[in-house]
Each structure stands twice: as C-alpha cells, then as structure tokens.
Amino acid sequence: MAVPVGSSIFYASSLVVIALLVLLLLRYYLPLRTTPAYILVPVFLAVALPANLIILVPIDLASNPADNGRPHGIWLPDRALLVAWRISYWLTFALTWLLLPIIGEYVDSGDREPKDKLLYSLRSNGRYHLTVIGAGILGAVYFIIAEGFNFVSLKALVMALAYAWGLILAIYLMGHGLVAVPRRVMRDADTGRRLKKLQSQAPKAYENLMDASDELQSYEQQVDQLKQRQHGGTAKNYSEWINELTDLTSIPESRISIGATLPTSRGAVPQVITPRYLADLTRKLKRARHRQLRYDAEWQDLLTSVIRAQAILDAKPSGRLVFPDSRGYISPIIRFHLHTNVLPVVSYIGAGILSLASVSIIWSELTKYFIPGISLVRVTIIPTSAERVSFFPSQIFAAFWITYMCVCALYSITVLPIWGNRALVYRTTYLESATWYSGQVAKLTVPLAYNFLTFLPKSVRTNTMFYRFLGELVDLTPLGRNFDGFFPILLLIPVLAALFGLYGRIQKAFGFGDWLSEDDEQDQWREGKVLIDRELRERGSHRLGLGLTDSPSRGSFDTDRRALLPAASNRTPIASSRPTRPARSERTRLVSALGDEEEPEGNFFGNFAHRVRNTIDSVERPGWLPDFTSGGRRQASGDEDGNWDWGRVFGGRQTEGRVRL
Known part of the structure; x- marks a missing residue:
C-alpha cells in the first residue's frame, strides 16, 4: 500500500x-x-x-x-x-x-x-x-x-x-x-438567571473562604510557635526546616519578634519536635494554603461575574455597556448589543445543538445492542447501506x-x-x-x-x-x-438523576445527596445579594443597587476583611478571628429591606409562596411553639439555624449534604 x-x-x-x-x-x-x-x-x-x-x-x-x-x-x-x-x-x-x-x-x-x-x-x-x-x-x-x-x-x-x-x-x-x-x-x-445563580452561590463561597482562612491561620499559628522555640530544646535541631515553614506562611515579622502567640484550634506544638511532626505540619500547611487560594480565587471570580452581569442589566436603558475592567477594543454600543442580543442567541442555539447531541448519544447507547440500525450516532458516520467509513465529513x-x-x-x-x-x-x-x-x-x-x-x-x-x-x-x-453492550444502559441512572433533580431530593431526605446537584438554593439568593453588595460597597466598587442603608442589623455581618485578597496575590493574609455568621432570623430581617420590588421574576405560585414565607417568618411566635422554618432557638434535632436535620433520624451526623472520599 x-x-x-x-x-x-x-x-x-x-x-x-x-x-x-x-x-x-x-x-x-x-x-x-x-x-x-x-x-x-x-x-x-x-x-x-x-x-x-x-x-x-x-x-x-x-x-x-x-x-x-x-x-x-x-x-x-x-x-x-x-x-x-x-x-x-x-x-x-x-x-x-x-x-x-x-x-x-x-x-x-x-x-x-x-x-x-x-x-x-x-x-x-x-x-x-x-x-x-x-x-x-x-x-x-x-x-x-x-x-x-x-x-x-x-x-x-x-x-x-x-x-x-x-x-x-x-x-x-x-x-x-x-x-x-x-x-x-x-x-x-x-443574564438575570445567571446573576441570581451567582448570588445564590455567594453565601457558600464566602463561608468556604472563611473556613479555609481559619484552617490556614491555625497551622500558621503552630509555625509561629515553632519559630519562637527554634533556638531551644529539640526544635533547634530543625532550625532550617522551621525557617522553610516560615517562608510558606504570611506571619508578620513583628508578631514573631515580640513573641505574641495565639491559641490554635488544631492542637498545640508538642514538647518534643520530631521529623514526623514537621513533615505532617508541612503537608497540612501546603494543603491549607492552596485550599485558601482556591476559595479566594472562586470568591474573586464570583464577584467579577456578578459585576459584569449587573452591568449588562443596568445598561439596558442607555444602550451602552462599559465593564469596570473593559478596554477600548470595541465601543460601548457594540459591546451592549453583543452581550444582550448576540451572545444569548448563540448560547441558546449552542444549547439546542448540545441537547440534540446528548439525546443522540443516550439513544444510541440504549439501542446499539438491541436495534443497532436506528442509532443516531451511527447514521451521522456511516449511511445505512455502507459498510465502512470512506468520507472525510464522517471523520469530522x-x-x-x-x-x-x-x-x-x-x-x-x-x-x-x-x-x-x-x-x-x-x-x-x-x-x-x-x-x-x-x-x-x-x-x-x-x-x-x-x-x-x-x-x-x-x-x-x-x-x-x-x-x-x-x-x-x-x-x-x-x-x-x-x-459494553449491556452496561451502558445504566447511563439512564445519572441522566434521570441530573434531569429531574434527584440528587437534591436525596439531600433533603438523607442530608448527603447533593454530590452532583447543581440546583441553586432558592432561599440563599437574598442573603447572597446582600453579602455581595456589602463586599463591593466596602471595596468602593460598583454598586448593585440594592437600596440598603446602614442599620443595626448589618452589624451582624461585620467581619475582618483581611481574609480577602485579590486573586493575583501569591500570599494571602488571613483573618485574626473567624467571622461571625448571623442567625437565619437576623438574615431574614435584613433582606426584608429589599422590598417587594426586588422579588425575583417567577410564576405566580412561586412569588406567592415567598410572600407567605416572609410573612410567617416576621410573626413573633410564642416561646412554647417550636420554630422549624426560619430562626429562633436551636432545636434538639436540628442545626444551629433551626433547620430540621432528617439525617439524624437515620442515625447520621449533622452534615452539609456532602460526602468526601
């Protein structure tokens, strides 16, 4: 040949x-x-x-x-x-x-x-x-x-x-x-749905960042204690190793010099320093540092996406779109039509093509063993009468x-x-x-x-x-x-689970079923909206127009902002203490300041349910009546926000609905 x-x-x-x-x-x-x-x-x-x-x-x-x-x-x-x-x-x-x-x-x-x-x-x-x-x-x-x-x-x-x-x-x-x-x-x-989704993800993203900062801080405190003891006892034998650990942290030199230490929540430094302890601390410190960088990058990306999405919505009256970080490559008018008319249409067309491709693959997986002649993937590559691939578009x-x-x-x-x-x-x-x-x-x-x-x-x-x-x-x-002929039929299990939101339903029943769930928590979008607006307002950035004013309720959200740093930085300072998280009742009173004009677009029954829930949450309950919906006292079988935890009924611990392998 x-x-x-x-x-x-x-x-x-x-x-x-x-x-x-x-x-x-x-x-x-x-x-x-x-x-x-x-x-x-x-x-x-x-x-x-x-x-x-x-x-x-x-x-x-x-x-x-x-x-x-x-x-x-x-x-x-x-x-x-x-x-x-x-x-x-x-x-x-x-x-x-x-x-x-x-x-x-x-x-x-x-x-x-x-x-x-x-x-x-x-x-x-x-x-x-x-x-x-x-x-x-x-x-x-x-x-x-x-x-x-x-x-x-x-x-x-x-x-x-x-x-x-x-x-x-x-x-x-x-x-x-x-x-x-x-x-x-x-x-x-x-754009509106994307903005709401980002706002719903904000509370969880911010909480992950705070937890990662707390974890990193605890290990940096151990390194701080090691640095102060490196010239005495068994630590002096590993002085060079301790200096390398110090280089991995963001501990201020002034704090080391004055000998100020903070209690750590992850165990104190042992009296006898061994290579095994230092190796374990080094590994945990590296993991915690990268985990903090990861969630900080996610938080920064979320804020940037929210600013851009809100800018697109705000530009509709004027017809001119200018992003805070945009450059003068295209005019604001062209950018507006690109993001409001062209890209959404392209996305819908692309989603339709991908949906058709998904249906074709699922259909082909289910029929290839029993009725192979009706496989949609097969028809696009080899015609019914052909016996081989002999055409270049078929290869494409x-x-x-x-x-x-x-x-x-x-x-x-x-x-x-x-x-x-x-x-x-x-x-x-x-x-x-x-x-x-x-x-x-x-x-x-x-x-x-x-x-x-x-x-x-x-x-x-x-x-x-x-x-x-x-x-x-x-x-x-x-x-x-x-x-390979029979097993792909099980493809229907993840397809149906993702299509009908079965993961979310399992989560509600057992408390650990959101492994692949992408459904947004509808009750978190208001809290995320307030959280993002406060974050951008404190940075002097673009305002999202929430119409909020300073109030005593907002004080429950105050945190040490040193935990946040632009994603471009390689070394991230951490908060001195874990931020306080408000109870759900306080969050409900705070987001109620948004008013009915900020109600998300939806059907009549969804909006009616939200109004009924807000009305019930604002009613002061008697002390003898348990509160299973919003706030109040911590229930014996629920979490710290008063939410009923069905996982305890089945003998499980209180979790966030996640299983880590």
Missing part, C-alpha cells in the same frame, strides 16, 4: 497543534517555569496522549480499504496505526495506574529529602496498589484454571480490568454531563462525538464536590491536584473512545486497528464479552 503523504502531514500537524493547545492549557493552570519537569512532563503526556485519540480513532476508521482497494479521507498504514496505538495505550496505562499516583503523593509529602518523599508516596499508594494487585491475582487464578496459563490471557485480563473500571466511571460521569453541559449553557444565556463527525463524550465526562469531574481539596485554580493549581486530574483524563478517554466504536456496525468496528489491539483482548475474557 502506498504511503499517504498528505495524511501523514495532516496527522503530524494535528499532533503539533494538540501539543501546543495542551501547553496553553497547562500554562493556564500551572506556572510552567517553576513547575518541576518530573511533574510537568507526565501531566503533559497524560493530557496530550488521550487528546491524540480524538484524531487517531477517525483516522483508524477510514484506513480500511474501500471497494477500489484504496482508502478515502485521512488514513494511515496498518503498521503506523499499530505503533501509534501501542504508544498511546501503554503510556496512558502506565501514567494512570502507576506513575501519576506515585508522583502525586510524592509532591504532597511534607518531607524534605527525596528518599523520604518517595517512601511516603509508596506507603500512601500501598493500599491502593495492593487492592489492584489482589484483584489481578484473583482474576489470574480464575483464568489459569479456565483457559490455562498463557501470556495472551494474562494481558487480556489486565486490559479488561482496566477497561471495565474506566468504563464504569466514564459512563456515570458522562451521563451526568450529557444533561449538565447543555443546561449550563442554556442557563448562562439568561466521529471526532465530534468522541470529543463531546469526553467533555461531558470531564465536566462532571470538575463540578463534583467529593474530591476533597482537589481543584483546578488559575496559575496556582496544587501540584497533587494537577497530577490527579490529568490521571482522570487518561483513565476516561480510552474507554470512551472504544465505547464510541460500539455504536458502529460490527463489520466496521472489527476491521479497525483499535479493535484488533484492544477490542479482541477485551472480548476474549468473560469480563469484557458483551460488557
């Missing part, structure tokens, strides 16, 4: 473009100059190699000979495809299951010496790897008894286990993303479907609140978080790419090099045989 010069140039150019885009993505989340190479290179490969599959799968589909003996579209020889698949798959496999977990724990370690960091990483990953190895040994015993011992069966077992676990996670995350992504685009198209559609499936799964990862301290933050992402997120990208892309192949006819799927490399080994085992 002749060498496809044009296709080879196209594929090489695509790899260069992918590499540049990945570098730009890493530069957005990580400082490239200061990030060590042993972290940057694996993270780059863990993102670039899966992105390569978006181009490699369509090329593989078109590389089968057509009727005239020559492929059409972009194609490559079988040998080149086999080498590309081997490099992409096995490097991705090694990064996902071995290198990235070890590197992540290595950078998260608080030890100073590389040897100690490596030992900590191996110990931290020991249970995980022992579990994986144990499952592999059990599977190997089964295959040796059933099939006999041979290398092909052993390799098939390893690939089938990795594929099965990746597909289980990918299908669930993709199912939620198929609903959440179009809904997010559609909701953001309405294939790349689109794989990209959209991966985007939906990865979007769900970013909105999950169950990953603990892991988050992606602009230019300040914690290195352990970067390795973890890149590992998830590598773990999910290969199963989703092969799952996409199952939408196509068997005659087309089995002729691809991807199937001959991975599919045959997956189908060789009972674990993989027909697994």
